[in-house]
Amino acid sequence: MNDAFELLKLNIHAVTFTIFLLGLIFGSFANVVILRLPKGESIVVPSSHCCKCKHKINWFDNIPIISWIFLLGKCRHCSSKISIRYPIIELLTGLVFVGIFLKLGYTWTTLEILIFSFCGIICSVIDLDHFILPDVFTLSGIVIGLLGSLLNPERDVTNAFLGLFMGGGFFWLVAYGYYLLKGEEGIGGGDIKLMAWIGAVFGWQVIPFVILVSSISGSLVGIILMLGSGGKGLKTIIPFGPYLFFSAILSIFIPPEVGFDYFNYFIP
Ligand SMILES: [Zn+2]
Structure with missing residues (x-):
């Protein structure tokens, strides 16, 4: 024994x-x-x-x-x-x-998250280098994520579809609102597709957590970079993809309630 x-x-x-x-x-x-x-x-x-x-x-x-x-x-x-x-x-x-x-x-989920992370590392560095998230990854990611939710018995199809629409929809709304207010593009189309991809792979439950953590980590790094450049970098474009990938992958190590707590601040 x-x-x-x-x-x-x-x-x-x-x-x-x-x-x-x-x-x-x-x-x-x-x-x-x-x-x-x-x-x-x-x-x-x-x-x-x-x-x-x-x-x-x-x-x-x-x-x-x-x-x-x-x-x-x-x-x-x-x-x-x-x-x-x-x-x-x-x-x-x-x-x-x-x-x-x-x-x-x-688990099958392990395989799915491994694929997601592998693509995430590639996309993050490409985003840092060129400020793009290639469609070949984001769009196929959405399709593979939805397929996974159908084939993987550990996942739920409804959660994946809700995640896709919540993630993509939220960022689309923010982008549209920003455009109406400022007349320029604030959130790139790649980020919207990436949020839809994250929703399709991780389910809608993860969306509040990803929004919270990516905003905080992105702002922190942005402030540090700005201070480092002596305040000259106020208008510097910050590629947001790496923070979204980081937050999504981090979410599997954090209990899901953390995301819900954040949600509860807004919906008592
Ligand atoms: Zn050589």
Whole structure:
């Protein structure tokens, strides 16, 4: 009995470690997509090459995190700098994957949230770089999210549809109101689609939490950046996608009542 328990424990460690490695590999792939998708390049061919000297990167120089450390962040051929962003994104993906697995365990929802997070990391960095959330992710995310709610017995179709309309609808209203007041675009169309995507994957219950946490975290970072730039950055565009993804993923680690409490302030 004890042996079986020990074996099970060992097994869970092995699976967790495997998920971490899987996360690193997906993180490495995320780096490729982040670099190539906005330029309209294929994400399959050509194989990885140095941005500067175009030299093909050998498999042993392409191992997540480890290769970057061994190469001291420099290309083997031309010694040009390889951004520390690559290993950071790999590590982040690995840690997020492990966190989700440890929290949700062997469920279909785990698989759905893993896919969402993988796309979220890619979209967040693209949003930071280019101020866009590609439709290829947001729109297919909505479709896959709704399909998931139909196929995944742990989820409820009605919740997903309500989430889609609540999330997308709320942001659409705010965007429309802002436009009426200021005559300019405040919330991008990508953010509206992303909120609909979040609603379709996490259900309507998560929407108040996501709105609250993304606003607070976005404002905090905005204020810090503004202070850092000596108050010159008042009109700087702040990409909002990363905060929405962060809040949505954070919601699975927070009890759902937290969101409802916030809701209750407005609806006594
Ligand atoms: Zn090079």
